[in-house]
Amino acid sequence: MNRLHPLSAVMYALQYAFIWLWIPMVAVIGLAAVFDPISGGWTVVAAPFGFLIGSAYGIAYYYRFGYEITEDTVDVASGVFARRDREIPYGRIQNVDIRQGVIQRLLSLAIVSIETAGGGQSEAALNFVSEAEANRLQSEIRQRTAEVKERRQQRRRDEAAANSHSAAVDRDSDLDGADQQRPDVAEPETQTGEPTPGLGPDEIGPERPPHMRQADPTADAESTAPHPSQRRQGLFDLEAKELLLYSFTSFRPAAAAGLLFIFFFATDTVLNLFVTLAQPFGGPADLEGGNAGSYGILTIISGFISVLIAYVLSVAYTFATYYDFxxxxxxxxxxxxxxxxxxxxxxxxxxxxxxxxxxxxxxxxxxxxxxxxxxxxxxxxxxxxxxxxxxxxxxxxxxxxxxxxxxxxxxxxxxxxPTVARRRYLVRYSLVAAVIVALAFGLSTVTAFEQWYLAAVVFVAVPPAAHLRYVNxxxxxxxxxxxxxxxxxxxxxxxxxxxxxxxxxxxxxxxxxxxxxxxxxxxxxxxxxxxxxxxxxxxxxxxxxxxxxxxxxxxxxxxxxxxxxxxxxxxxxxxx
Structure with a gap:
């Protein structure tokens, strides 16, 4: 079997080393809380020990991992203590993906994922192989998968032809039986007036029925010929103009997650930025001092800036994701x-x-x-x-x-x-607007916000919203x-x-x-x-x-x- 790229040993060693690093540390801390002879200071020794054990396991995993492309299957073997051998038939393979992160692209490495029909996750993943090996695997597996599909389709065509041939033979037999029962049907004669003698198998002419013809050996050779190398044909390229339009006219939900990530790790910095940007518009001087009006302005400015940052992150994410599509x-x-x-x-x-x-x-x-x-x-x-x-x-x-x-x-x-559906949407959105006004009223009872009735402006959007819902x-x-x-x-x-x-x-x-x-x-x-x-x-x-x-x-x-x-x-x- 083939092995992964040698750098995979380093990757696996580091991956399992950092996982095993915490196991002895947690064990020592837990035992120290129960047994007095055990000190929490032993973690200084336990952590490097776990790191070494994890590194050794990662290297062993690399040497115990193998893959092979056979005539009928893709074979993958893995596992150090519990071995797992997988044989993936080409007929079940749906997709062969190649993924490269920034570090993998710098090192000319790639991850090859083999997906099967109906699977909830990758059937097999090769972390990592060289970029050239990844392209070779993808091309060869695709070709063998196409050959399996072609053989399957050919079998179905042959079965359909055989079924139609059987039906034709049955019809001919029925007709022959009917002719033999007719006394007035004469035997066909040649020019000499004698019946046509029976022809041997080698004397059958071009008018012989298809089911009596000899098989053509060249046809079998062509049907079993190897599948031609598949060439890629371009269908669509995303141009620079279209990429920019797509980036600026779409929004990715992942951008909101990125915004929350920034706020989580830099909460104080982000809040101070919001306060500074809100001050020219009447916001509070700081978070501790301010009134209801200044805090309201701070909320509006903060929301606007958050949406703007999320949009910028979405544009960057979309551009990087679909670049050179x-x-x-x-x-x-x-x-x-x-x-x-x-x-x-x-x-x-x-x-x-x-x-x-x-x-x-x-x-x-x-x-x-x-x-x-x-x-x-x-x-x-x-x-x-x-x-x-x-x-x-x-x-x-x-x-x-x-x-x-x-x-x-x-x-x-x-x-x-029907138009009654538009009336239904009108009622539905009116109820949503009423809930918003009720929430504003409830907020006014516990805060200094008194203009709760301004929330009723949302009713203006109800008719167009119902109409747009209906017409689309x-x-x-x-x-x-x-x-x-x-x-x-x-x-x-x-x-x-x-x-x-x-x-x-x-x-x-x-x-x-x-x-x-x-x-x-x-x-x-x-x-x-x-x-x-x-x-x-x-x-x-x-x-x-x-x-x-x-x-x-x-x-x-x-x-x-x-x-x-x-x-x-x-x-x-x-x-x-």
């Missing part, structure tokens, strides 16, 4: 590379794609740009619970053409919910696809082929039942996360929901039969 095609899979500080290289198997989603926010809609995401039936370290970006941002018309060419979906003509909901029931649109701040237009539908649920709340409405939830085999939820058609007529429910079930069965007969993947990766 490239989408390509290798065989029947999408492949992508991206990243400035941390470089990613992965793939999106076309046969695992469950749905296609076009996303945009209000700012991106104003400049007529949108993004394209794919939902896959599996896990990847570079995905949001199965959602992966195929095109981060491009002109909206170009993204729509990508989607239509990728899925074959016809141009949708969206249907809207739509659905289209096509011949082969279901298209669902929803959302305002992040509008999602999802295209779901019928053969990818797992379940369709009709849900009705108490308020929906009173209005004769229902929501239709369409689930696929893709993983769901906090960011990406199930595709839902909101607040449509109950009869329409039932019709779509029944129609989806019927077209699902029809689509599955058609795909089984044609052996179609359902998607075309050539969508430029």
């Amino acid at each position: 490239e989408l390509g095609r290798v065989g029947e899979d999408f492949v992508y590379e991206r990243g400035l500080l941390q470089r990613y290289s992965g793939s999106i198997p076309s046969e695992k794609v469950q749905s296609i989603t076009v996303t945009d926010n209000p700012l991106q809609r104003q400049i007529e740009y949108a993004g394209l995401w794919v939902e896959t039936a599996g896990y990847g370290p570079d995905s949001n619970g199965g959602s992966q970006s195929a095109v981060p941002l491009a002109q909206r018309g170009r993204v729509y053409r990508f989607t239509e060419n990728l899925t074959g979906v016809e141009t949708p003509k969206f249907s809207s919910p 909901i739509g659905y289209f029931v096509g011949d082969d696809h279901l298209v669902v649109r929803s959302g305002f701040w992040r509008r999602r237009t999802t295209v779901i082929p019928y053969y990818r539908i797992q379940t369709v649920n009709t849900r009705r709340s108490i308020f929906q039942r009173r209005l004769g409405l229902a929501s239709l939830v369409v689930d696929t085999a893709s993983s769901q996360s906090f960011v990406w939820s199930s595709t839902t058609i909101y607040d449509i007529d109950l009869e329409d929901a039932r019709d779509i429910h029944q129609m989806s079930r019927k077209r699902l069965q029809s689509a599955l039969r058609e795909r089984a007969e044609s052996d179609d993947l359902g998607l075309s990766v050539d969508f430029t």
Whole structure:
């Protein structure tokens, strides 16, 4: 078996050394609290001892770790005391990702992660191999995986051909039997008037039926020929202008986490900064001295600065994450590379794609740009619970053409919910506004804030909010696809082929039942996360929901039969 890069021994030694460093220290401190002869000063000796034990274990782990690429599987063996041997069949491999952090890129190292279909985590991870070895492993595993898929498809085609041939033979037999029972049917004669003699196997001419022809040895040689080397074909490059637009027109939730991280480790510095910046606008001179008005100004200024810092962090994070984004095609899979500080290289198997989603926010809609995401039936370290970006941002018309060419979906003509749904949203947002006013009133009873009634200004936003919610909901029931649109701040237009539908649920709340409405939830085999939820058609007529429910079930069965007969993947990766 092959070993990891020698620097992996150093990495593992340091990793386990710092883990084992704390074990004897905690043990000594705990024993010292119980037994008087044991002193807490012994940690000076216990800590280096644990460090050495951990280093030795890390080096042993390196020498006990091996991997090998065989004809049928990827074999990985690991473990010092408890050994684990894994044989990963190529037919189960979904993705081979390469990840490089800043230090790994400086040392020309990489982490190779092997993902399997439906897995919740990496099936195997090689930490670390050389960059050249990582590229070799990724290329070879992809090629062998493609060969397995091709053999599987060929077997299905052969079985379909054999079934059709058997049916043809049965029909011919039935016809022959019918002809023999007819007394007026004469034997075919040659020019001499004699019946045509039977032909031997070597004398069969070109008109011989397919099931009587001899097998062509060259055809078998071609069918068993090795899979050609897969070449990468470029499909989409994120240009500098598009990268900047994407960075400035999107917001990453991770930026809020970064802001909390800064505030946690520099609380006093951040608070003093807020006080200093709020003073010119009437804020307090310090945190100890001030009145209700100055503290209110400090709160407003602090909130504005926090949002601004989070936005700047989001822009930087998005720019570094999608820097030099490239989408390509290798065989029947999408492949992508991206990243400035941390470089990613992965793939999106076309046969695992469950749905296609076009996303945009209000700012991106104003400049007529949108993004394209794919939902896959599996896990990847570079995905949001199965959602992966195929095109981060491009002109909206170009993204729509990508989607239509990728899925074959016809141009949708969206249907809207009934107008009673807009009334429902108006009532819902009015209740939210009333809660905000009630909270402001409650705050005024325990603080010096007296103008609680100013919070009633939120009622002004209720009608436009209800209208925007309503007009951005739509659905289209096509011949082969279901298209669902929803959302305002992040509008999602999802295209779901019928053969990818797992379940369709009709849900009705108490308020929906009173209005004769229902929501239709369409689930696929893709993983769901906090960011990406199930595709839902909101607040449509109950009869329409039932019709779509029944129609989806019927077209699902029809689509599955058609795909089984044609052996179609359902998607075309050539969508430029």
